[in-house]
Amino acid sequence: MTQSNRMLLGVNIDHVATLRQARGTRYPDPVKAALDAEEAGADGITVHLREDRRHIQERDVLLLKDVLQTRMNFEMGVTEEMMVFAERIRPAHICLVPETRQELTTEGGLDVAGQEARIKAAVERLSRLGAEVSLFIDADERQIEASRRVGAPAIELHTGRYADAQTPSEVAEELKRVADGVAFGLGQGLIVNAGHGLHYHNVEAVAAIKGINELNIGHALVAHALFVGFKSAVAEMKALILAASRH
Numbered sequence: 473m474t475q476s477n478r479m480l481l482g483v484n485i486d487h488v489a490t491l492r493q494a495r496g497t498r499y500p501d502p503v504k505a506a507l508d509a510e511e512a513g514a515d516g517i518t519v520h521l522r523e524d525r526r527h528i529q530e531r532d533v534l535l536l537k538d539v540l541q542t543r544m545n546f547e548m549g550v551t552e553e554m555m556v557f558a559e560r561i562r563p564a565h566i567c568l569v570p571e572t573r574q575e576l577t578t579e580g581g582l583d584v585a586g587q588e589a590r591i592k593a594a595v596e597r598l599s600r601l602g603a604e605v606s607l608f609i610d611a612d613e614r615q616i617e618a619s620r621r622v623g624a625p626a627i628e629l630h631t632g633r634y635a636d637a638q639t640p641s642e643v644a645e646e647l648k649r650v651a652d653g654v655a656f657g658l659g660q661g662l663i664v665n666a667g668h669g670l671h672y673h674n675v676e677a678v679a680a681i682k683g684i685n686e687l688n689i690g691h692a693l694v695a696h697a698l699f700v701g702f703k704s705a706v707a708e709m710k711a712l713i714l715a716a717s718r719h
């Protein structure tokens with residue numbers, strides 16, 4: 473995908489599935505959430521099929537593949553099981569993420585620099601499907617350079633440290649780290665996306681960073697949707713991003 477001239481919103485629906493899995497019910501259905509998100513202006517739908525299947529299931533990905541009007545961004549760990557599944561569903565976008573079974577959420581970026589040969593082989597194999605492969609990494613020059621070397625056309629910068637920062641100076645420091653990473657990634661010729669932990673009160677500063685192609689947001693949207701409905705939650709987030717990114 474070429475860089476869009478407006479900032480895109482990728483809606484992550486994982487935590488709709490978290491609620492369903494909590495009780496083993498058929499509802500709420502992440503597929504319905506995806507369709508509502510698209511109607512409300514989502515530019516793409518992100519799902520993370522975790523090794524432990526704590527939220528999204530194969531069934532969700534297979535149904536989404538058939539019904540999405542936009543595009544799927546399939547987040548996956550670099551395992552043979554996931555490679556084979558990706559080859560079966562051939563998503564438009566694939567984001568390689570680190571995964572630890574015990575973690576509450578994705579705690580850090582993929583260590584591309586520390587395992588270049590392995591990531592390069594995965595990027596090559598998945599690119600053969602026609603997918604645009606991105607690497608979910610920390611905003612760190614070493615990791616960004618390694619991402620370019622392994623042939624990924626895109627990166628997604630992990631904004632979790634910014635989201636978790638407590639004091640104004642920590643927030644400013646983490647925001648600068650993301651902004652510097654965006655500039656450095658663009659300088660390396662990469663498409664630069666960002667996401668993780670973004671919500672209605674912290675998204676604008678990130679959306680104001682020039683050059684970000686897409687923000688992937690999930691948990692905050694699902695949480696807000698409890699009170700306003702999924703379409704309104706997505707539309708509100710999209711309006712915030714578009715307003716902040718236009719300045």
Ligand SMILES: CC(=O)[C@@H](O)[C@H](O)COP(=O)(O)O
Nearest residue numbers: 486520547569577578668690
């Ligand atoms: C890689 C990533 O950031 C997302 O997959 C997102 O955080 C939602 O999934 P988890 O909450 O399971 O990490």
Ligand SMILES: NCC(=O)COP(=O)(O)O
Nearest residue numbers: 484667668669688690691
């Ligand atoms: N890759 C980040 C993502 O898809 C959404 O993360 P979060 O908003 O659920 O923290």
